[in-house]
Amino acid sequence: MTKVSMTVNGKAVSGEAEGRTLLVEFLREGQGLTGTHVGCDTSQCGACTVHVNGEAVKSCTMFAADAEGAEVTTIEGMANADGSLGTIQQAFQDYHGLQCGFCTPGMVMIAADLLKNNPNPTEHEIRDYLEGNICRCTGYHNIVKAIQAAAGQSVPAVAAE
Amino acid sequence: MYAFDLVKPGTVAEAASALAGGEAQALGGGQTLIPTLKQRLADPGTLVSLSHIDEMKYVRESGGTVEIGGGTTHAMVAKAVADIYPGLADLAGRIGDPSVRNRGTIGGSLANNDPSACYPAGALGSGATIITDKREIAADDYFQGMFTTALDEGEIVTGVRFPIPEKAHYSKMPQPASRFPLVAVYVAKFADGVRVAVTGASEDGVFRWTEAEEALGANFSTDALGGLSASEDGMIADIHGTAAYRAHLIGVMTKRAVAEMS
Numbered sequence: 315m316t317k318v319s320m321t322v323n324g325k326a327v328s329g330e331a332e333g334r335t336l337l338v339e340f341l342r343e344g345q346g347l348t349g350t351h352v353g354c355d356t357s358q359c360g361a362c363t364v365h366v367n368g369e370a371v372k373s374c375t376m377f378a379a380d381a382e383g384a385e386v387t388t389i390e391g392m393a394n395a396d397g398s399l400g401t402i403q404q405a406f407q408d409y410h411g412l413q414c415g416f417c418t419p420g421m422v423m424i425a426a427d428l429l430k431n432n433p434n435p436t437e438h439e440i441r442d443y444l445e446g447n448i449c450r451c452t453g454y455h456n457i458v459k460a461i462q463a464a465a466g467q468s469v470p471a472v473a474a475e
Numbered sequence: 476m477y478a479f480d481l482v483k484p485g486t487v488a489e490a491a492s493a494l495a496g497g498e499a500q501a502l503g504g505g506q507t508l509i510p511t512l513k514q515r516l517a518d519p520g521t522l523v524s525l526s527h528i529d530e531m532k533y534v535r536e537s538g539g540t541v542e543i544g545g546g547t548t549h550a551m552v553a554k555a556v557a558d559i560y561p562g563l564a565d566l567a568g569r570i571g572d573p574s575v576r577n578r579g580t581i582g583g584s585l586a587n588n589d590p591s592a593c594y595p596a597g598a599l600g601s602g603a604t605i606i607t608d609k610r611e612i613a614a615d616d617y618f619q620g621m622f623t624t625a626l627d628e629g630e631i632v633t634g635v636r637f638p639i640p641e642k643a644h645y646s647k648m649p650q651p652a653s654r655f656p657l658v659a660v661y662v663a664k665f666a667d668g669v670r671v672a673v674t675g676a677s678e679d680g681v682f683r684w685t686e687a688e689e690a691l692g693a694n695f696s697t698d699a700l701g702g703l704s705a706s707e708d709g710m711i712a713d714i715h716g717t718a719a720y721r722a723h724l725i726g727v728m729t730k731r732a733v734a735e736m737s
Contacts, residue, residue: 334478357506357510377502447572
């Protein structure tokens with residue numbers, strides 16, 4: 315075991331990690347930040363997406379020790395300072411961008427990464443960027459709408475059907 | 476995962492000496508190796524993480540070539556060579572998904588030489604030179620079969636030098652679940668000839684389709700490919716496609732690449 319230190323959601327943290335300790339294990343089990351989910355554990359589903367030094371990564375496919383000294387942001391870091399939902403989170407609520415919610419932390423994190431790189435994406439660009447994030451409930455339509463809304467685009471109302 | 480020590484050298488020289496110690500294995504971005512470790516298909520005593528070696532992260536253009544550091548991520552390549560070598564940038568920007576592209580590296584992909592990986596097609600199709608901590612290896616000599624390369628044990632891909640063609644295009648038929656190419660073809664047109672590299676299809680990994688290269692060298696058009704068909708001998712056959720289907724796709728994807736470039 316070695317000591318690993320990093321900044322998570324703006325706060326300096328440290329903990330013990332083995333070489334094989336994954337970043338997601340360090341966050342969930344070491345730091346109690348269970349908002350980041352483990353879905354497939356094979357780097358397919360994206361539920362574990364977090365930002366490392368400002369870039370989206372799958373935290374189940376990175377070792378905690380490789381994030382030594384990094385700035386890490388998880389879903390817990392996406393809320394506003396007063397605890398209210400951040401813009402993307404609020405848009406997911408407003409546009410029903412979730413059903414069971416399991417994929418949502420990863421969806422919000424990948425959406426934030428997209429909007430940082432491309433603040434006004436087309437629908438096609440949004441769908442393309444979600445390639446590594448799997449949702450088994452929504453069929454993606456409302457997730458795409460939520461991201462369009464978070465980008466400030468006018469979005470057709472969600473049909474009550 | 477079996478337990479291992481993770482070491483994080485800051486220079487190529489330190490990494491080379493860490494890898495010289497018997498059971499050690501290099502770790503690039505880990506997008507293939509970490510899932511492999513989880514399945515206990517690998518049991519390295521020591522993993523040597525190459526992510527902290529700044530001298531392996533670069534893109535340099537000079538005299539008709541572009542050299543890319545082995546530790547450069549796919550996302551960085553996609554941005555950095557978009558104007559210099561758009562065909563290669565497009566390939567890099569379509570590997571895996573955005574999160575994978577933020578971790579996976581060109582050196583890791585080429586060292587692994589997955590028979591369905593994208594970069595081997597880009598490197599072989601460009602006639603690139605693989606640069607290691609010990610020597611330079613021409614792509615034509617580097618790829619030696621499925622998951623097999625000319626690298627010695629512990630040898631590190633520190634960079635890759637690509638001649639920049641007049642134009643190039645990567646045409647990929649993704650396998651719908653894994654998003655790896657079921658078959659993909661990289662076509663590069665140089666002043667002195669055309670190179671066509673195929674990934675995803677052969678049991679021997681990436682290879683050049685020389686008949687298509689000759690036909691396109693004489694007449695760079697989809698018509699030139701009309702009478703050609705790739706042999707199904709040695710093609711991969713699995714639940715995703717038969718050998719005959721993959722052989723057929725080679726022709727289709729080559730035509731699509733040429734059509735994009737015409």
